[in-house]
Each structure stands twice: as C-alpha cells, then as structure tokens.
Amino acid sequence: MDESAIPDHVPRAYQHEIFQQAIRKNVIAVMGTGTGKTMIACMLIGYMHSRPYNAKIQKKISAFVVPTVPLVHQQSDTVEKFTGLNVKSFCGDMGVDFWDRSKWLEELDIENTHVIVLTPQIFLNILSHGYVHISLFDLLVVDECHHARKGNPIAVAFREFYHSIENDQPRPKVLGLTASPIWSPTNPVKSLHELQMTLASTVIAVKSNLVELERHAPRPKEHIVFYRPDLIAKTTELFAALEALPHEWELKELLWKKIRIRAQVAMVGLGSLGMDLYLVKQLQEPVMNIVREAKLGFALSADLDIVLVKKLYRLLAPINVELDSTVSLDFVSPKLAKLVEVLSTHHHAAEEGDEESTFQAIIFVTQRHIAFGLAEILQKLEGVSNWIKVRPLVGHGSTVIGGGQALGEQKRLVRDFKDGKFNVLISTSVGEEGLDFPACALVIRYDVNPTLIGYMQSRGRARQKESKYVVLIDEYDPEQLENYRVSKQQL
Numbered sequence: 010m011d012e013s014a015i016p017d018h019v020p021r022a023y024q025h026e027i028f029q030q031a032i033r034k035n036v037i038a039v040m041g042t043g044t045g046k047t048m049i050a051c052m053l054i055g056y057m058h059s060r061p062y063n064a065k066i067q068k069k070i071s072a073f074v075v076p077t078v079p080l081v082h083q084q085s086d087t088v089e090k091f092t093g094l095n096v097k098s099f100c101g102d103m104g105v106d107f108w109d110r111s112k113w114l115e116e117l118d119i120e121n122t123h124v125i126v127l128t129p130q131i132f133l134n135i136l137s138h139g140y141v142h143i144s145l146f147d148l149l150v151v152d153e154c155h156h157a158r159k160g161n162p163i164a165v166a167f168r169e170f171y172h173s174i175e176n177d178q179p180r181p182k183v184l185g186l187t188a189s190p191i192w193s194p195t196n197p198v199k200s201l202h203e204l205q206m207t208l209a210s211t212v213i214a215v216k217s218n219l220v221e222l223e224r225h226a227p228r229p230k231e232h233i234v235f236y237r238p239d240l241i242a243k244t245t246e247l248f249a250a251l252e253a254l255p256h257e258w259e260l261k262e263l264l265w266k267k268i269r270i271r272a273q274v275a276m277v278g279l280g281s282l283g284m285d286l287y288l289v290k291q292l293q294e295p296v297m298n299i300v301r302e303a304k305l306g307f308a309l310s311a312d313l314d315i316v317l318v319k320k321l322y323r324l325l326a327p328i329n330v331e332l333d334s335t336v337s338l339d340f341v342s343p344k345l346a347k348l349v350e351v352l353s354t355h356h357h358a359a360e361e362g363d364e365e366s367t368f369q370a371i372i373f374v375t376q377r378h379i380a381f382g383l384a385e386i387l388q389k390l391e392g393v394s395n396w397i398k399v400r401p402l403v404g405h406g407s408t409v410i411g412g413g414q415a416l417g418e419q420k421r422l423v424r425d426f427k428d429g430k431f432n433v434l435i436s437t438s439v440g441e442e443g444l445d446f447p448a449c450a451l452v453i454r455y456d457v458n459p460t461l462i463g464y465m466q467s468r469g470r471a472r473q474k475e476s477k478y479v480v481l482i483d484e485y486d487p488e489q490l491e492n493y494r495v496s497k498q499q500l
C-alpha cells in the first residue's frame with residue numbers, strides 16, 4: 010500500500026511499536042522531528058481513558074506538559090482532535106498565577122475533564138501550592154523532555170513529588186518525548202543516565218520498523234558552507250559616535266554594554282548596514298519619546314541624564330532606517346553574502362526542477378535581532394529581492410534589546426508559512442521545538458548551535474525527500490567546525 014495514502018490519524022507501525030512498550034513501562038521515546046511523537050502520546054492517552062471506570066477509585070486525568078505557550082495550544086488541539094476526549098489547556102496569559110485552590114478546582118472540572126495541557130512551571134505550581142495532588146494523574150506526558158534537567162520546573166516537579174510517592178502507592182505512568190535524550194555531547198552517558206533517573210523512565214527507540222520510519226522521515230543531506238569573515242574589525246560612524254559617549258552609558262532600560270555586544274554580533278552576521286539598523290531601531294524611538302515628552306511639558310525622571318539625551322537626539326534624529334531601495338551586497342557581511350549564494354542556488358534549482366516543487370527554506374539563528382535584521386535586509390537585497398518573501402519568527406520577550414512576538418503573531422506566521430504566503434522563515438530556537446511546520450527541502454543553520462538537541466531539532470525540519478541541511482561555518486574558527494562534528498558524531 011502507498012504510505013502517502015494513509016491518513017494522518019492512522020498510526021504507523023513504528024508508532025505502534027513504541028506505544029506497545031509505553032503501555033508496559035515508563036519510557037522516553039526518542040524519535041526525530043516530524044516522525045509523529047504526538048500521535049503516540051494520543052494513543053497512550055486514549056488507552057488510559059478507555060479502561061473500565063471504577064467508581065470506588067479517584068477520578069484520574071492525564072497531564073501533557075509542554076515547554077512553550079504556543080505548544081500548549083497546538084498540542085491541546087491535537088489531543089482533542091485525535092482522541093475525542095475533553096481537553097483543557099492552561100498558560101500564564103490566562104491569569105493562572107492569581108488563582109486560588111477553589112478557582113483551580115473549578116477550572117480543572119475534574120469530573121468532566123480527561124486531559125490537561127500546560128507548561129512545566131504551571132504544573133510545578135499546582136503541585137507545590139497543594140491545589141492538586143500528584144495522585145490525581147494517571148499519565149504524565151512530558152514533551153521535549155530533554156529539558157528535564159537541573160532546575161527546570163518539570164525536573165523539580167519529578168524530584169519533589171513523583172519520587173516522593175511511597176512504594177506501595179500507585180504512580181502515574183510516564184511518557185517522555187524527545188528528538189534526542191542527550192543534552193551535552195561532551196558527556197552523553199551522564200546526560201542519558203540523569204534524564205532516565207529524573208523521569209523514572211527507560212529510553213527507547215524504534216527497532217523493528219526502521220525502514221518505515223526512514224521512509225516517513227528521511228534524513229537530509231548535510232553540507233558545510235564556509236565563509237571568510239573580515240579579519241580587520243570594522244565599525245560604523247554611528248557605532249563609533251555612541252561608543253565615544255560617557256563610559257557604559259545607560260538610558261532607562263537601554264544599557265550600552267548590552268547594545269554594544271549585540272551591535273558587534275550584527276556586524277559579523279549582517280554587516281555595516283545591519284549594525285546601524287539595529288542601533289537605530291533600538292535607540293531612536295525611545296530617545297524621540299523622551300524629547301517629545303519634554304517638549305509637551307511632561308515631568309521627566311529626576312535621575313534622567315538630559316545631556317546624554319540631547320547627544321543621542323543629535324546623533325539619531327537625522328537617520329532614516331527605512332530601506333526604500335535595493336541594497337547592494339557591498340553593505341553586507343561575508344557571512345550574509347554566502348547565505349545569499351546558498352539561497353539563490355537552491356531557489357534556481359527549485360525553479361528549474363519539478364513543476365510541482367516550491368521553494369521554501371528555514372534559516373535558524375541564535376539571536377532575535379539577527380532574525381529581524383536578516384528578514385529586513387534580505388527583502389531589499391540585490392539578486393534576491395525579486396523572488397524572496399521573508400518573515401522572522403522569535404519567542405516572547407521584551408521589545409527592548411532584541412524584540413519579541415506575541416503568541417497570536419507566532420501562530421499566524423506558522424500558518425502563513427504552511428500556506429505558502431512567504432518562502433523563507435528566519436527563526437530563533439522557538440522554531441526548533443514542536444511547532445507544526447511543513448517539511449522543508451532546505452534548512453540553513455546560520456549560527457552553529459551550541460547544543461546537540463538544537464542541532465537535532467533544526468536538522469529535523471529538513472525532512473522532504475532529497476532535502477538539504479546547510480551549516481554556515483567561520484573558516485577561521487576551528488572550534489565551530491569541531492562543535493558541529495561532535496554533535497554529528499553523537500547521533
């Protein structure tokens with residue numbers, strides 16, 4: 010039978026293989042991104058709630074613990090769709106931090122609820138505040154369970170509540186889901202052991218149905234692309250002028266020592282244009298707001314350095330940061346120029362290839378301001394601006410120093426990318442875990458990821474047949490190449 014004809018809601022053989030083991034014991038299922046780990050969780054949740062009901066035993070519910078708010082909503086919808094059970098989701102923007110025990114019990118509606126989906130911190134909070142007891146749960150599903158280490162809330166919850174259950178008392182079943190159980194490639198045995206001990210579970214992987222697994226989620230071809238950075242440190246007139254201001258100056262939440270570091274990162278990753286774009290976008294509006302308030306007669310803070318404000322105003326007021334015309338490659342860094350070369354090559358190949366093939370790519374970066382800067386520059390850059398449509402995807406956070414995106418915007422971006430409304434997504438680590446992206450033929454690691462799990466998950470986004478995973482590496486930095494090789498060898 011053609012596997013492509015199998016509906017998504019019909020479990021595959023390799024999913025059944027893991028499910029059968031999960032029935033018998035606590036397991037950590039290790040499977041790549043896009044292989045359907047959530048389906049296994051749904052199967053086990055459905056199994057737990059299909060058993061005969063005993064009125065003499067306390068009503069039980071299942072907890073699905075996920076690391077991010079976007080995943081709370083995504084997994085809640087998925088579990089409800091595939092199991093038909095009553096599912097409730099909880100996250101911080103619902104005001105749960107202000108609920109007391111009676112409010113929690115009202116919202117949980119234990120008698121009518123089968124599954125709750127929530128973040129690790131909320132799970133820990135409801136246990137530590139005594140709103141519910143861990144005996145309420147028949148199953149704990151821990152998504153992206155490699156995070157269960159050290160002071161992570163889910164690790165704390167297991168240490169303080171799961172492991173304290175008396176031996177003669179029933180314990181919730183545990184299902185961990187991850188693309189890699191190894192956090193540290195330098196000591197994989199220790200990482201594996203600690204995770205298994207924390208979650209009281211055994212790491213398992215598909216063994217009997219590997220051919221089917223490989224067919225469903227083929228590994229991409231990996232390529233290293235070297236770039237040669239400018240060996241002579243460069244800067245811009247604006248950066249030099251800001252650096253010449255009083256040492257380590259700060260203005261409200263704007264701290265030069267932090268802005269300086271990010272600006273230097275922007276110079277390497279984006280070039281002189283990117284450095285100035287970042288500086289102006291971080292500083293111009295806050296300074297203009299202070300000047301505007303002063304002109305309108307509003308009282309300013311007593312500790313505000315007016316002399317500094319005036320100097321910043323004179324520097325920033327004349328600058329227009331809007332990119333109204335095509336940007337020359339002369340104004341971008343060697344790293345960005347190499348990225349353009351990679352994107353153009355694969356776009357041309359897609360155009361010349363199968364008529365049904367559409368060019369889509371995901372670029373992973375480590376910092377938010379690089380994601381925003383890349384998106385803005387690429388759309389105006391010569392050679393690609395006529396065909397590229399780019400959007401950045403970043404996590405929540407302050408709009409000062411780096412920026413953040415609300416949950417609604419994140420969901421819209423994921424949906425629009427799936428619908429083909431733009432063809433290049435530039436993402437921070439928020440795009441590595443869990444979010445339901447389409448399979449891409451090209452994934453580019455713009456910054457070498459410092460963790461094995463980051464490498465695994467970003468690579469897992471390239472899961473079309475004949476897909477490519479490209480890693481950009483500084484030719485003059487042997488440590489980058491070594492880190493990449495170590496991560497690859499650990500698989």
